Amino acid sequence: MQFQITNIYNDNFMTKRTFAAINGVSSHISINNEQILFDLGLVRWRFKRNMKLLNINPNEIDKIFISHGHMDHTRGLEPLLKKRTNANKIILFSHPSVIEPKRAFYHGIKLWNAGFPKLPSELEKKVEFRFNKDSEEIAPNLFTSGEVPLEERTEEQNLGKLYKHNVNGRWEKDPLIDEQFLILKAKEGLVIISGCGHIGILNTLRITEEQFNDKVIAVIGGIHLIFAKKEKVFRMADKLMQRYGDIKFYLNHSIGTNAFKLLVKKMGKETIQRFSVGDKLTFDC
Numbered sequence: 001m002q003f004q005i006t007n008i009y010n011d012n013f014m015t016k017r018t019f020a021a022i023n024g025v026s027s028h029i030s031i032n033n034e035q036i037l038f039d040l041g042l043v044r045w046r047f048k049r050n051m052k053l054l055n056i057n058p059n060e061i062d063k064i065f066i067s068h069g070h071m072d073h074t075r076g077l078e079p080l081l082k083k084r085t086n087a088n089k090i091i092l093f094s095h096p097s098v099i100e101p102k103r104a105f106y107h108g109i110k111l112w113n114a115g116f117p118k119l120p121s122e123l124e125k126k127v128e129f130r131f132n133k134d135s136e137e138i139a140p141n142l143f144t145s146g147e148v149p150l151e152e153r154t155e156e157q158n159l160g161k162l163y164k165h166n167v168n169g170r171w172e173k174d175p176l177i178d179e180q181f182l183i184l185k186a187k188e189g190l191v192i193i194s195g196c197g198h199i200g201i202l203n204t205l206r207i208t209e210e211q212f213n214d215k216v217i218a219v220i221g222g223i224h225l226i227f228a229k230k231e232k233v234f235r236m237a238d239k240l241m242q243r244y245g246d247i248k249f250y251l252n253h254s255i256g257t258n259a260f261k262l263l264v265k266k267m268g269k270e271t272i273q274r275f276s277v278g279d280k281l282t283f284d285c
Contacts, residue, residue, distance in 0.1 A: 001031065001032055001140065001141070001284070001285055002030075002031070002282055002283070002284055002285070003029070003030070003031045003141070003142070003184055003186065003191075003282065003283045003284075003285050004029070004030045004031070004280060004281070004282045004283075005027050005028070005029050005030075005038070005193065005220060005280070005281050006027060006028045006029075006030075006054065006278070006279070006280045007026075007027050007252060007275050007276060007277050007278065007279050008026050008027060008028050008041075008047075008050045008051060008054055008056065008277065009024055009025055009026035009027075009039075009040075009041040009046065009047055009050055009076075009277065024039075024040075024041035024042030024043065024046075024047075024072040024073065024075070024076075024253070025039050025041065025072065025073060025195055025196075025221065025222060025252065025253035025254075026038065026039045026040050026041040026047060026050075026073075026076060027039065027193070027220075027221070028054070028056050029139075029142075029193075031139050031140065031141070031142055031285075032139055032140045034062045034063065034139050035056075035060050035061050035062050035063075036061070036062060036063045036064070036065060036138070036139060036142075037061055037063075037064045037065070037080075038065050038067070038182065038193055038195070039065070039066060039067055039073040039074075039195050040064070040066070040073065040074055040075065040076030040077050040080065041072070041073070041075060041076040042071055042072040042073075042075045042076075043075070044075055044076060044078065044079045045079075047075070047076035047079060047080075048076075048079050048080075048083070050277065051080075054278065058080050058081075058083040058084040058086075059083075059084055059085060059086040060086075061080070061084075061090055062090070062091065063090065063091045063092070063093065063138060063139070064077070064090055064091070064092040064093070064127075065092075065093045065094065065138065065144065065182060066092065066093070066094040066098055066116075067094075067179060067180060067181060067194070067195025067196065068094075068095070068098060068176055068178045068179040068180070068195060068196065068198070069094075069095075069097065069098040069099060069100065069102060069115045069116045069178050070102065070104075070114065070115065070163060070196070071102075071104070071111070071113075071114045071115060071117075072253075073195055073196070074098075074115070074116050074117055075117055077092075077117055077119070077127075078117050078119060078123060081119070081123040081126045081127065082123065084126060089125075089126055089127060089128040090126060090127055090128070091127075091128045091130055092127050092128065092129050092130065093130050093132070093136070093138050093144060094129075094130075094131060094178070094180070095131065095132070095133060095147060095177070095178035095179070095180055096131040096132075096133060096178075097177055097178035098116055098131070098178045099115070099116045100115065100116075100165055100166070100178070101113075101115055101165065101166055102114045102115030102116075102163055102164065102165050102174060103115075103163070103164045103165075103171055104162045104163050104164070105161075105162060105164065106162050114163060132144070132146070133146060133147040134146045134147075135211065138182075140285075141184060141185040141186070141285045142182060142183075142184050142185075143182065143183045143184075143185070143212075144180050144181075144182060144183075145180045145181045145182070145183060145204075145207070145208070145211075146180065147177065147178075147180065148179070148180075148199050148203065148204075148207060149177075150175060150177065152203070152207065153199055153200060153203045154203065155200050155202035155203045155206070155239075156200050156202070156232070156236070157198060157199060157200040157203070158196075158197060158198050158199075158200055158223075158224035158225065158228070159173065159174065159175065159176060159198050160198065160224070160227065161173070163176075176198045176199070179195070179196065179198050179199055181193060181194045181195065181197075181199075181204060181221075183208055183211075183212060184283060184285060185212065185214070185285060186217065186283040186284060186285045187283075187284045187285055188217050188283075188284075189214055189215045189216060189217035189218075190208055190209070190212055190214050190215065190216045190217065191216070191217060191218045191219075191220065191283055192204060192205070192208055192216060192218070192219045192220065192221075193220050193221055194219060194220065194221035194222050194223065195221060195222055195253070196222045196224045196253065196254045197221070197222045197223035197224045197254065198224050201219065201223045201236065201240070202236065202239055202240070202243075204219075205219075205240075205243075205244055205247075215246070216244065216247055217246065217247060217248070218247060218248045218249070218250065218281075218283075219247060219248075219249045219250070219251075220250045220275055220281060221250075221251070221252060221253060221275070222251070222252065222253040222254035222255060223249070223251060223254065223255060224254040224255075225254070225255055225256055225259035225263075226254050226255065226256030226259065227256070228256070228259050230262060233259050233262040233263060233266075234262065234266055237262070237263055237266040237267055238266075240267065241266075241267060247271070248270075248271055248273065249263070249267075249271060249272050249273065250273050250274070250275035250279075250281060251263075251272065251273070251274060251275060252274065252275045252276060260272065260274070
């Protein structure tokens with residue numbers, strides 16, 4: 001059985017230079033004759049265009065996994081459902097808190113609805129929501145991470161300062177308790193598929209290897225270093241090389257051009273690679 005993942009969302013379609021866009025993330029997964037969308041991007045028209053250009057039919061999507069409830073990972077849901085005429089419901093997997101209200105404050109701009117989109121009732125009927133805090137198998141050899149409690153995030157996180165959530169009527173920094181990721185059990189080891197990586201890549205790797213009792217061979221997606229300073233990037237790279245020397249990273253959303261260049265300089269271009277729109281990766285499992 002093969003697992004294939006294709007990057008379907010970025011700033012410019014098929015443009016390698018814009019891999020670091022903060023405009024959202026989405027990937028298409030094919031495994032065991034199932035089609036799964038991992039996150040759904042931000043800009044609705046770009047998400048629809050790239051789906052069409054990559055010949056991904058909304059009616060053939062079986063499942064959706066949402067890594068966390070920020071708008072740049074969720075806004076494609078409504079246009080996807082509008083295009084869908086298949087009578088079968090799409091199964092959507094995520095953490096229960098993914099639908100909580102969120103706000104964003106970006107360079108003086110206040111976004112009052114920066115979280116999961118509110119769906120019209122006719123579109124909500126097309127989705128079967130499966131919220132779970134525990135790890136679960138959503139396709140053969142493909143698992144959700146489950147909730148990563150704050151006390152288990154012993155290494156540096158990358159929560160950022162843009163997003164806030166509501167706590168007893170007050171808007172406070174979002175600790176992103178809802179963030180999860182996917183783990184593939186491939187023949188050669190574990191593959192992590194990450195949305196933003198706010199949890200922190202070192203936390204993510206440690207928890208995954210402990211949970212599945214195997215080594216990680218690849219990380220695909222975001223590790224959220226877009227605002228990180230050189231010292232932090234090099235500090236993290238040193239720890240990665242010391243503890244996880246054989247992992248390959250295929251990075252896009254939330255890495256940032258500067259951090260990407262620093263990681264390549266420190267860890268080598270064979271270890272740190274881009275995963276741009278239209279790129280595909282395949283693993284045997």
